[in-house]
Amino acid sequence: MATAVEFTLNGNAVAAIAEPGETLLSVLRNRLGDTSPKAGCLQGTCGACTVLVDGEPVLSCLLLADAAAGRHVETVRGLAQGPQLHPLQEAFMERFAAQCGFCTPGMLMAAKALLDHNRNPTRAEVIEAISGNVCRCTGYLPIIEAILEAARRLSARG
Template sequence: MMKNVHRTLQVNGEAQQVSFAPYKTLLEVLREDLNLTGTKHGCELGECGACAVLVDGQPLLACLELAVECEGRAIETVEGLANGSVLHPLQAAFADLGGAQCGYCTPGILMTAKALLEKEPEPSRERIREAISGNLCRCTGYQQIYESIEEAARRMKEAKVPA
């Protein structure tokens, strides 16, 4: 058996020391070595968007990101989205408005939408469509996802919550 590598990863604001097989992608390390199973996988080839996470604020696909390259970068997953027990406005809106049906694409879309709202607090419907066009959803037809993101943007504006 070949040797594991050791890295300190910044995940959801916490430094995590982790030892893993060097062939693993960030997706595998998050799910298998850090037990953060909120990040999903649908193809592991960059063809569905289910594993989207934020790295240094940008939505990336964890299935294509080598974990050995992730040291020193800020990784955010769905587990870190809520503020303590208070849901992020995106989470609340997705739950309220049907943005999540089976919930499998949801973590990836939430993280992607978070990055969008950080850059553009009041995105148009067109911008939302473009921003999540790399996240396949088989359940919703996307419309309730758009509405959830719009509602979250509205609530964040009212409450002056940063994304």
């Protein structure tokens, strides 16, 4: 039987109907209209669907929507503050870290989870943080450089 699931999405209280077994990715994209998490492999191997749940990166194609009830969900759609891009978004643009862009929302959210916890990550920590996110375009180096650049900017802000 379908149930109503309530949670916070990018700071706003939301409610949606979820069928039994429906994933958070499906609810976000198909019921709440937030298509920023991408539907890639749908089996937990590409990272394109990565969102944050209570600050931790989660593969939303594997998480049942019911499990998000009462929790705080963040998607890339909530990253910018009005016209002000998040430093990660700025650095991704400047460093050409997005090509086709399909992996980018998941990359950004995995990187945000890292930088929210650690403003001064090592290159190895950055690589580890995005190790579950597949990119078929960039060769990863521009993404790693962009995340390190965003970390520098965030650290400079204190």
